[in-house]
Structure formats: structure tokens, C-alpha cells
Amino acid sequence: MASHHCWRVIAFTLIELLVVIGIIAILAAILLPALKNARAKGVQLSCLNQLKQIGVGSLEYVSDHSGYWPVKTSPPTGPGAWNDFWFTKLSCYMGVELGASPTDLELQKIQKRFVCPSQAGTWSPDWWKICYAYNYYFIYTGEYEKRIGILRRGEKPSQIMYAMDGIVSGHHYILPSLTTIDKKDSICFHQGSANILFFDIHATSMTFFELPTDAHTAFWLGE
Ligand SMILES: [Zn+2]
Numbered sequence: 001m002a003s004h005h006c007w008r009v010i011a012f013t014l015i016e017l018l019v020v021i022g023i024i025a026i027l028a029a030i031l032l033p034a035l036k037n038a039r040a041k042g043v044q045l046s047c048l049n050q051l052k053q054i055g056v057g058s059l060e061y062v063s064d065h066s067g068y069w070p071v072k073t074s075p076p077t078g079p080g081a082w083n084d085f086w087f088t089k090l091s092c093y094m095g096v097e098l099g100a101s102p103t104d105l106e107l108q109k110i111q112k113r114f115v116c117p118s119q120a121g122t123w124s125p126d127w128w129k130i131c132y133a134y135n136y137y138f139i140y141t142g143e144y145e146k147r148i149g150i151l152r153r154g155e156k157p158s159q160i161m162y163a164m165d166g167i168v169s170g171h172h173y174i175l176p177s178l179t180t181i182d183k184k185d186s187i188c189f190h191q192g193s194a195n196i197l198f199f200d201i202h203a204t205s206m207t208f209f210e211l212p213t214d215a216h217t218a219f220w221l222g223e
């Protein structure tokens with residue numbers, strides 16, 4: 001009799017345990033996506049903040065260089081001279097002092113500031129590979145003088161894109177022909193959205209489908 005009673009108590013406890021496990025499973029199913037979402041939102045905000053820091057450093061660079069923004073002159077496919085990249089030109093304006101011949105390790109310090117936090121840990125240690133891309137038409141092109149004129153006249157700086165999430169094929173620059181649907185995942189690191197820094201250094205998020213596909217828009221050419 002005593003052993004039968006004991007068995008019933010254990011059986012009841014097992015049912016209770018299963019109920020508790022069931023409740024935990026339901027709570028986890030409800031809460032985990034919300035937590036994942038909150039984490040992704042946090043990473044997105046930290047990326048926006050990082051872009052803003054690039055903007056602040058760039059404005060200082062511009063005021064020291066008679067209104068010129070940092071221009072990239074070396075090809076994007078290899079290391080080239082360390083001081084020939086838009087992001088290394090900004091290094092001393094972003095708290096990274098690089099000597100006359102910095103080591104790869106020193107160059108990686110500035111590289112980190114140009115890698116979206118969503119890509120941290122997976123990003124290439126090659127110091128010249130970053131994951132923010134600048135507006136091709138304003139930094140790389142032969143029409144640089146014409147484009148810079150638009151900024152100097154203060155036309156639409158809040159609408160013209162300076163730099164954004166999105167490295168496609170290792171390029172440091174981006175233009176509409178690189179924003180095709182097959183490249184979506186290389187551009188939109190934040191749940192289908194890319195973070196964008198404008199020339200007035202405000203930063204915001206845009207979905208892939210909000211990115212203008214026509215170069216002749218304020219976003220790309222200031223037109
Ligand atoms: Zn990002």
C-alpha cells in the first residue's frame with residue numbers, strides 16, 4: 001500500500017514537470033524571436049552610430065582640406081599604398097594615429113571603424129577590406145570637381161548619400177548598378193535594410209526597395 005502511494009506521488013510530480021517544461025517551451029517560443037529582434041535592432045543602432053562617427057571625422061577632414069572629401073585613388077582590388085584609401089585618410093580624424101609606415105595590425109584599428117557591427121567577427125582581417133561603401137559618383141569618379149561643387153554650394157547634402165552598408169565584390173564604393181537584387185544580402189545587413197550616411201552626416205535606415213535604382217537622383221548624383 002505504501003509503495004503504491006509513493007508511486008502516485010512520483011507520477012504526479014512527473015506530470016507537473018512536464019507542464020512546467022511545456023510552459024517554458026511556450027515562453028521561449030514567444031520570447032526568443034523578440035529577443036533576437038531586439039538584439040538586431042541594437043546592432044543596427046550601433047552601426048548608425050558608427051556611420052555618424054565617420055561623418056563627424058569626415059567633416060573635420062573636409063575643413064582641413066579646403067572642402068574636399070577623402071578621395072580614393074588606388075584600385076579597390078588590392079592593398080596599394082596604405083594612405084591611398086578613403087578610410088585610412090580619415091584615420092587621424094577618427095582617433096587612430098598611424099605613423100609613416102604602419103603595420104597591418106595598426107591599420108586594422110582603423111579598418112574596425114569601417115566594418116558594420118553586424119559583420120564583426122566574420123570580416124576579413126586584410127586591413128584594406130572594409131564593409132562601408134561610399135558614393136562612387138562623389139569620391140571616385142573623374143567628375144569629382146563637379147560633384148564637390150554641388151556640396152560646396154550646399155545643395156541637398158541631406159539627400160545625397162555619402163557612405164552606406166554594402167560592400168559588393170570587395171569594392172569600397174557603391175552605385176546603382178551594384179545594387180541588384182542578387183546583391184541584396186551584401187548590402188542590407190540589418191533585417192532587409194541598409195544604414196545610410198548622408199553628406200549632412202545624418203544617418204538613417206532604408207530598405208533595399210527604397211534605394212533609388214536611377215543614378216540621376218538626389219540620392220546618387222545630387223540631381
Ligand atoms: Zn550596418
